[in-house]
Amino acid sequence: MTVEIEGVTLHLAHPDELPVRWVGQEELMRQLLAAWMTVSEEDLPMNPRLLGKPGVGKTTLAYAAARRLGAEAYILQATLDTRPEDLLVTPVIEGAGRLRYVASPLLTAMVRGGVAILDEGNRMSEKSWASLAPLLDNRRYVESIVAGIKIKAHPEFRLVTTMNDDASTFELPEYIHSRLQPQIFIDFPERDEEYLILKENLPFAEEQILDYVTDFLQMAHAAEERYTVRDGINIGRFAIKLERSGSGSGRQALRLAIVETLGEEALRYVPRA
Numbered sequence: 001m002t003v004e005i006e007g008v009t010l011h012l013a014h015p016d017e018l019p020v021r022w023v024g025q026e027e028l029m030r031q032l033l034a035a036w037m038t039v040s041e042e043d044l045p046m047n048p049r050l051l052g053k054p055g056v057g058k059t060t061l062a063y064a065a066a067r068r069l070g071a072e073a074y075i076l077q078a079t080l081d082t083r084p085e086d087l088l089v090t091p092v093i094e095g096a097g098r099l100r101y102v103a104s105p106l107l108t109a110m111v112r113g114g115v116a117i118l119d120e121g122n123r124m125s126e127k128s129w130a131s132l133a134p135l136l137d138n139r140r141y142v143e144s145i146v147a148g149i150k151i152k153a154h155p156e157f158r159l160v161t162t163m164n165d166d167a168s169t170f171e172l173p174e175y176i177h178s179r180l181q182p183q184i185f186i187d188f189p190e191r192d193e194e195y196l197i198l199k200e201n202l203p204f205a206e207e208q209i210l211d212y213v214t215d216f217l218q219m220a221h222a223a224e225e226r227y228t229v230r231d232g233i234n235i236g237r238f239a240i241k242l243e244r245s246g247s248g249s250g251r252q253a254l255r256l257a258i259v260e261t262l263g264e265e266a267l268r269y270v271p272r273a
Contacts, residue, residue: 022064024193052186055228072114074105113156136179
């Protein structure tokens with residue numbers, strides 16, 4: 001896909017297609033969709049921030065919300081090395097003396113009216129965030145120094161940032177902090193919700209495995225341990241593989257899966273028989 005802006009041809013990214021579904025905690029979905037809502041022609045969508053421990057489903061929630069809107073979803077993974085041009089336009093040498101301008105997933109979402117999911121945004125430097133400042137207020141545009149063009153956001157463009165609640169690599173500057181509102185916190189799910197999430201991700205698992213892993217996670221949550229449902233999915237999946245390979249069965253396979261996934265110390269949360 002290509003689009004021409006101010007005489008410059010941009011090669012657009014492809015939307016992400018993920019086999020995920022948001023299970024439980026419907027109130028969080030309503031809050032995110034409300035932040036993106038516009039109530040009049042003069043209103044603008046907000047740029048919400050999803051906060052929570054790693055593995056609680058922040059990206060899944062953002063993607064599922066985009067799909068509920070019927071919008072294309074574009075995920076951009078932020079890192080320590082993310083540069084302003086990585087967020088906007090990257091020049092690529094194409095043939096002798098020719099440049100091809102490639103739009104980032106975020107910029108593609110701006111152009112096509114999709115949803116941009118900036119994953120783990122607290123890992124980006126202030127310099128990178130500064131390049132997005134005019135996009136995050138009522139100006140709704142970015143400027144690419146590389147391509148020498150200004151790009152305005154499509155009216156249907158929406159943005160959400162996910163951030164882990166651990167120590168950020170970079171502190172957000174205040175002028176960016178105030179632009180990323182509201183803050184929606186995702187906590188550990190309740191037992192029935194956690195069970196459904198495990199079942200959604202491990203449809204081939206037997207009931208006793210799902211119950212065992214759910215009880216393990218709930219005990220860890222009660223002790224304020226940072227184990228998440230993502231860890232539980234890995235434990236369940238590995239336990240099933242251990243059983244199928246003949247390396248253990250039942251609770252033995254589950255205990256081994258817990259140790260190999262999280263370490264010996266995690267056995268303190270193993271459910272009693």
